[in-house]
Amino acid sequence: MHHLFIVMVIGGAIIWALTIGVLAYAGRTRPKPMSVRGASRLIVWGGVAFPVIVLFLLLSYAVWLMPQVRPWLPGAMDGTAEIEVTGEQFWWRILYLDQAGKPAFETANELHLPVGRRTTFRLKAADVIHSFWIPALGGKMDMIPGRDNTLSLEPTKAGIYRGPCAEFCGTSHALMAFSVVVMEEADYLAWRAARTQAPVAPQKTSGQELFFRHGCAACHAIAGTPAIGRIGPDLTAVGERQTLAAGTLSNTPDSMIRFIRDPASIKPGVKMPAFGMLPDGDIEAISAWLGGLK
Template sequence: MTAARGQEGWPPPALDPAGPMAGPLNTLSWVLIAMVVVVTLVVLVSLWLALFGPRKWRKTLGGERMILVAGFAFPAVVLTGLLIYGLTTTRQLSAAPQPGEMRIRVTGEMWWWRVAYLDDQGNEVLQDANEVHIPVGRPVVFELDSADVIHSFWVPRLGGKMDMIPGRRNYLRLQADEAGAFGGQCAEYCGGPHALMGLVVVAHEPAEFEAWRARAAQPAAPTALPSGAAVFDRAGCGACHTVRGTTFNGMAGPDLTHVGSRRTLGAGILPNNQGTMAGWISDSQAIKPGNRMPAYPVLTGQELRDVSAYLESLK
């Protein structure tokens, strides 16, 4: 898997958990690593004895009883024990939401993430894209959907991966115990630019999170850059993108109401600034081949500067 190019928090130290949901998985990983080391040593020692050891050992290791015990019974017991341990460790991470739990719905699409913040009844109250904001110290239930093919949601420092399957909703609990940005990635090959389908989870202290949520719920402020908004309109961008507070209400692509405040562009592959925004609009296919946004070679240099400045102002 290729790391997303400009994505904050990536590549993550996968064995450095930053929350209680990742801790048990970290322990499970070390148990599996230790088991691999032990089994490898046993196999190497047994092989050496079978080839070069005393005749007694060679006869014992090649006997029918040893084959039954070491070849069938021992692996069955070890693997069954590991399966039970793993399921016991992770079963609470994928339970359905309980009353009062914070809920965020993330939908995998080719090749980006639609993010919706939900109220207690499961109604959408705020939409974003490719970036998730959560409060520190509070478990969050992620409702994971797919709009097209199988994707997989994975933020290594906060928890394990969970598949996103068309027609089925899976659940995953994550919690961050420290503020910061945590890189994530689609962990199931989904075609085309799969390796460039990244995201970032940003954990805020509770008061800071509430302030962010209040800002994000507001519509876009009246623009001081009408020429850029006019280019956005003439190019038909509003047919695919929503900018709340304007007449642009497309639903096919990411919500751009506050796109200027996001850390990255293109689902984690570019830092967000006016220059990268202009490059993405001009020819996103050269940057992320196969994505569903068309190139706009017809826009002049001035029009690209105007529309990119307008989008960067949406904060």
């Protein structure tokens, strides 16, 4: 795209200079009468043939540059990652796909992307219309139930960015966001490999035992444990995420405890029920265990 910009700017500058040059020439010289034949020729070549050819060349160049339309060129689609993101009230289900387009692993509310590589997003919605938007990386795209929309982005700078939901989707629409961690390619590959490998069972603590006893696993999945619930966000490595509750709280033990105790007071309309009836000690133990998942 960088080349497109340069070519268009230089091309536009040349045409501008030519036009202004002709204008200045016409204004300064004494007009001499032109033969009908000469004038017609000037109109046909300068007014028809020249713009038609220039526009044809520029159009061809712009179309030729689009990476998706010429994937047969070597390198055009190399290393392209594909990620399926589903908008749900009020969080993001994120499914990384392998090279063959099969599901590799799932996560939620946080994207990890390699810098300098184009990633294609397949965007879906589970309930109502949401909209996927990472303002720092590109335009937004609606997520519509029953439809697959496609968006492709190429981050050029490592860092952490925020992506909000950009289509009103319910009471907690303003509290539906995700973090985007753009990493150097080696870091990204290491992160991805760690996720794709056979999951290591987390250390057994009373928190884990309480997580299962109080039924958290009915809705949440954690790789390496028997928790395979798919109603709520996947909690694998939730301790390393930037935020909790889809970009709403900073990832601290206190936030985790607050959210488990009464999610609706933080995110109105959230599907997760309140667990305020549990003893404080149990909630703290569960939070400590979840916070340690990395």
